[in-house]
């Protein structure tokens with residue numbers, strides 16, 4: 001596990017962001033700051049049926065990411081429209097459940113897709129049901145682990161609509177800015193339903209155990 005300081009050095013963040021990160025890490029209980037991998041059987045929500053081991057999850061993610069990567073390699077770059085990709089955050093862009101902590105590591109194959117898409121001219125948007133209050137921490141986490149970030153859409157204060165509607169609304173808002181969403185990648189059905197993307201790519205949720 002990289003320390004927060006190492007992550008900051010790698011990401012080249014400014015002094016303000018590093019102070020914020022240091023404060024977050026210092027304020028956390030020691031166990032959370034260390035962010036040791038939790039055994040699958042001890043993860044929240046895993047009491048009924050244990051999650052597959054990490055090696056299975058990352059292999060399953062990689063299989064889908066390979067398809068998304070090949071597709072994006074075909075459609076990007078393009079000069080005829082403004083392309084964008086949309087990523088879910090928890091258990092998609094970040095390894096939230098398998099590698100928990102205040103700063104979750106990036107999911108390697110998804111980070112690779114995001115970087116390549118950005119290099120090929122696509123804007124990279126993040127659409128999450130995380131509440132607005134976590135926006136600051138979320139954006140720092142994505143930045144620290146190296147994601148290109150056009151914008152993060154979170155659940156606004158006092159918003160109670162279902163996740164699928166919330167996320168569809170965010171994609172409509174992205175389109176309203178003149179983008180065409182060529183790929184939407186997520187691990188839950190509610191990340192992907194509702195249209196407003198040329199293609200969707202579904203990562204594993206193991207019957208809803210990964211949100």
Ligand SMILES: [Mg+2]
Pocket residue numbers: 088089090091092186187188210211
């Ligand atoms: Mg998710």
